[in-house]
Amino acid sequence: MSEMEVTVIKEYGVVHLRNALTPAEQKTMFDEVKPKVRCVSKNPGIFHASSGEPxxxxxxxxxxxxGDALFSRCAEAVTAELSAEEIAAEPSLKRLGDAASGANPPSVREVTGAAYPKGATMANHSDLDRPLYTMSVAVGDACEFTVGKRTTRPKPNERSGRPVTIQMMSGDAVYFDGGGVPHEVARIIPDTAPAYFxxxxxxxxxxxxxxxxxxC
Structure with missing residues (x-):
């Protein structure tokens, strides 16, 4: 497997962690969610995979x-890439800094997902009127994932401006504030899925x- 690589989009507090999951971990995740996946139309099919306390x-x-491992990997990558001052200045990155230091270890409470048929997209949107720190990981075909594009009806907490598009491959992770940062799946890239998928x-x-x- 290729080594993990991190890119931080500082203006939005977004982190792209390439190769966040090994091929074996991708397959494990896929096997766990596959029984819940349904596609009944041309739109993404939303599913619930886990929730609640231990x-x-x-x-x-x-x-x-x-999920906890992904938060930890992302936190370690960000703290190695940025200064303490840069991390402290951005709320979403500060959450990762607290995870890396042990002050507030990761504690995933909810796992949901979306299944995309061929050619599907997800319209530009933000999720809530408050922070919603999210670790998004996908398996299957790659996609073009855009953050920061202004929505038609911005919420008071929206952070938009220069749109940034990430090519998100199978096994990549993107960490971001889904409540405040607009995001969309602009395109699925055909025939880019790994062999097991x-x-x-x-x-x-x-x-x-x-x-x-x-x-949440």
Whole structure:
């Protein structure tokens, strides 16, 4: 597997972590969510994969452990890339700094996702009127993921301006404030999925995006 590489889009507090998951970890995540994946139209199909505290009947221990590991990897990469002052100045990055220092370890509480059929997109939007720190990881075909483009009806907390497009490959992670930073899936790039996905994809599905969140 290629080594992890990090890019930080400082104006939005967005982190792109390339090769965040090994091929084996990608397959593990895919196997855990695959039974929940459904596509019934040309639009992304939303699904729930895990929620609750340890011991909850709706909690998937494999997925939450993987989510905690992703937060930790992202935190370590960011603290190695940026100064303490840069991290402290941006709320979403400060969350990662606190995770890296041990002051506030990662604690994933919810895992949801979206299954994209071939040719699907997700319109530009932000999720809430408050911060919603999200770790997004996908398996399957790559996509063009754009952050920072102004929405048609901005919420008071929206952070928009210069749009930035990330090519997000299978196994990459993007960490961002989904509440305040507008984001969209502009395009699915055909025939870019890894071999394990191509061998046995869910019916009609080209890409599965999994979202890890600590609290909602």
């Amino acid at each position: 011991g909850s009947p709706h909690r998937n221990a494999t997925l939450t452990a993987l 191509k061998r046995n994809p869910p019916a009609g599905v080209a890409r599965v995006s999994v979202l890890f969140r600590e609290a």
